[in-house]
Amino acid sequence: MRTLKLYFLTNNKHKYSEILDIFKRVKTQIRIEMYSYPNTKLEIQAENLEEIVKFAVKYARRKGLDNFFIEDSGLFIEALKGFPGPFSSYVFKTIGIPGILRLLENETNRKAFFKSVIGLCLNGKTYIFTGVVKGRISEIPRGKYGFGFDPIFIPNGFSKTFAEMTLKEKNTVSHRSRAAKKMLNFLQNFLRGDVMEENKNTF
Amino acid sequence: MRTLKLYFLTNNKHKYSEILDIFKRVKTQIRIEMYSYPNTKLEIQAENLEEIVKFAVKYARRKGLDNFFIEDSGLFIEALKGFPGPFSSYVFKTIGIPGILRLLENETNRKAFFKSVIGLCLNGKTYIFTGVVKGRISEIPRGKYGFGFDPIFIPNGFSKTFAEMTLKEKNTVSHRSRAAKKMLNFLQNFLRGDVMEENKNTF
Numbered sequence: 001m002r003t004l005k006l007y008f009l010t011n012n013k014h015k016y017s018e019i020l021d022i023f024k025r026v027k028t029q030i031r032i033e034m035y036s037y038p039n040t041k042l043e044i045q046a047e048n049l050e051e052i053v054k055f056a057v058k059y060a061r062r063k064g065l066d067n068f069f070i071e072d073s074g075l076f077i078e079a080l081k082g083f084p085g086p087f088s089s090y091v092f093k094t095i096g097i098p099g100i101l102r103l104l105e106n107e108t109n110r111k112a113f114f115k116s117v118i119g120l121c122l123n124g125k126t127y128i129f130t131g132v133v134k135g136r137i138s139e140i141p142r143g144k145y146g147f148g149f150d151p152i153f154i155p156n157g158f159s160k161t162f163a164e165m166t167l168k169e170k171n172t173v174s175h176r177s178r179a180a181k182k183m184l185n186f187l188q189n190f191l192r193g194d195v196m197e198e199n200k201n202t203f
Numbered sequence: 204m205r206t207l208k209l210y211f212l213t214n215n216k217h218k219y220s221e222i223l224d225i226f227k228r229v230k231t232q233i234r235i236e237m238y239s240y241p242n243t244k245l246e247i248q249a250e251n252l253e254e255i256v257k258f259a260v261k262y263a264r265r266k267g268l269d270n271f272f273i274e275d276s277g278l279f280i281e282a283l284k285g286f287p288g289p290f291s292s293y294v295f296k297t298i299g300i301p302g303i304l305r306l307l308e309n310e311t312n313r314k315a316f317f318k319s320v321i322g323l324c325l326n327g328k329t330y331i332f333t334g335v336v337k338g339r340i341s342e343i344p345r346g347k348y349g350f351g352f353d354p355i356f357i358p359n360g361f362s363k364t365f366a367e368m369t370l371k372e373k374n375t376v377s378h379r380s381r382a383a384k385k386m387l388n389f390l391q392n393f394l395r396g397d398v399m400e401e402n403k404n405t406f
Contacts, residue, residue, distance in 0.1 A: 047293065083297035087290050090250065094286035099306055103298055 004191060006120075007035040007068035009060060014147040015071055021171055022180040030187055035068065049074060049086055050128060053119035057126050066124060069183065073116040073176060075149045077137060079109045092148050097141050100152065110136040114153060116175040118183050127186065131178025146170060207394060209323075210238040210271035212263060217350040218274055224374055225383040233390055238271065252277060252289055253331060256322035260329050269324060272386065276319040276379060278352045280340060282312040295351050300344050303355060313339040317356060319378040321386050330389060334381025349373060 008016055016034045023032050037060070049072050056070045074088045080103055084091035091099070104110065111134070118129045134156050141151035143163025150162035155173050162170055171177040211219055219237045226235050240263070252275050259273045277291045283306055287294035294302070307313065314337070321332045337359050344354035346366025353365035358376050365373050374380040 080302070081297040083294070083302075085293075085297070087293060090288075090290060091286070094284040094288070095306055099283070099286075102308075103302055103305055105305075 002191065003029040003031060004187065005031045005033065005067065006122075006187075007065070008032050009035050009037040009056075009065075009068050009070045011036050012147070015176065018167060018171060018174070018176050019071070019180045021167055022177055022184060026184065026188075028184070028188060029191060030184070047082070047086060049115055049117040050130070052086055053117045053128065054126065057119040057121050061121060061124070061126075066121060069118050069120040071116060071118045071176065071179070073114060075153065076113050076115060077104070078111040079104060079107045088148060097149065097152055100137065100149065101140070104137055110138075112137050112153065114175040116179040118179045120183055120186075122187075122190070127183075129179045129182040129186070131175040131180070131182065133173055133175040133178065205394065206232040206234060207390065208234045208236065208270065209325075209390075210236050210268070212238050212240045212259075212268075212271050212273045214239050215350070218276075218379065221370060221374060221377070221379050222274070222383045224370055225380055225387060229387065229391075231387070231391060232394060233387070250285075250289060252318055252320040253333070255289055256320045256331065257329065260322040260324050264324060264327070264329075269327060272321055272323040274319060274321045274379065274382070276317060278356065279316050279318060280307070281314040282307060282310045291351060300352065300355055303340065303352065304343070307340055313341075315340050315356065317378040319382040321382045323386055323389075325390075325393070330386075332382045332385040332389070334378040334383070334385065336376055336378045336381065 008019060010016055013034070016032075020032055023030060053070055053072050056072070060068060060070065072086065074085045076082045076085050077100070083103075084100070095102075113132055113134045116131045118131075120127045120129065135154050135158075136156075138152045138154050138161055141163070142161045143151050143165070145166060146163045150170075153162050154160065155162070158165075158173070160169075162174065211222060213219055216237070219235075223235055226233060256273055256275050259275070263271060263273065275289065277288045279285045279288050280303070286306075287303070298305075316335055316337045319334045321334075323330045323332065338357050338361075339359075341355045341357050341364055344366070345364045346354050346368070348369060349366045353373075356365050357363065358365070361368075361376070363372075365377065
């Protein structure tokens with residue numbers, strides 16, 4: 001099985017560590033490398049993560065890149081009509097966790113989900129993988145791990161917030177890990193297919 | 204003086220009416236036409252309106268358009284670190300005016316400004332015009348005119364919100380009118396220059 005080197009276009013080290021952990025846990029010939037990129041140039045203002053990611057992949061392709069992936073994610077809160085959604089990182093930097101909790105004061109519907117969309121560009125073709133985790137917004141922030149809104153998100157089936165989980169625990173359930181596992185699975189099949197192609201040519 | 208036809212790339216009829224009013228009030232050979240365009244493809248997620256507008260102009264240029272302009276604007280609230288800023292229309296559609304007022308509950312610093320940035324593409328060249336209006340966020344929404352966060356923005360020197368002003372009143376002070384007047388002024392000079400060029404050629 002030949003090796004494959006993929007660039008992860010991101011400026012977020014947390015995201016990189018999480019996805020790297022997924023790839024490290026299996027025996028694979030795929031190597032991931034972080035590639036810092038001015039995100040502002042990549043992300044469009046769409047209300048749909050798939051659209052943002054597809055555009056970003058196209059944009060990076062036009063810059064001559066290949067064999068890379070991009071990930072975008074958001075926290076979608078039901079009572080806030082999906083806010084902050086695709087704008088989660090900007091909202092985190094401005095009104096932050098206190099702002100979100102204030103907007104949800106006296107709100108009994110605390111349902112929310114995190115969604116991750118990965119856009120992979122492989123040999124010039126684009127593939128999209130998504131991962132979702134449902135949960136609820138806690139009353140107060142808890143935990144020290146992770147990043148962003150992790151201290152106020154409790155995934156269904158758990159009593160801990162994402163920020164109370166280690167990276168490995170978070171990766172058993174998180175939206176990002178779900179999308180990354182789908183991509184990993186695809187890539188492994190792809191590499192196996194590639195080997196068969198090569199074998200065919202050899203015999 | 205020859206005529207000039209410019210497309211205003213927007214999906215927002217309010218913005219179109221406001222800018223049209225600026226151009227109608229003077230004797231000019233410039234005609235403005237609204238051109239609906241999928242904004243989601245144009246607007247990047249930057250925290251700086253100029254960057255968003257420059258990218259949008261470039262994007263539209265690449266699609267083969269010329270002699271057009273784009274406008275982007277945002278409400279920047281000091282106590283919220285500039286939130287909602289360039290994401291004002293998304294924030295308006297989700298948490299809306301009640302959300303903003305909630306985030307400012309018990310907040311004595313109600314300072315805010317509206318900023319408008321116009322990107323004009325004329326004969327393949329890009330020109331940027333900006334307009335700012337300082338003011339404060341009202342305690343309750345008031346008024347029925349305008350759009351977006353107009354019902355909670357009181358410009359300095361006024362006691363009315365933007366939504367309590369008619370379009371003409373708003374245009375005497377608004378961020379968008381300030382940017383549009385700069386563009387109008389530039390275009391009139393440009394057209395006058397053009398006539399002189401033609402005269403030179405004729406004589």
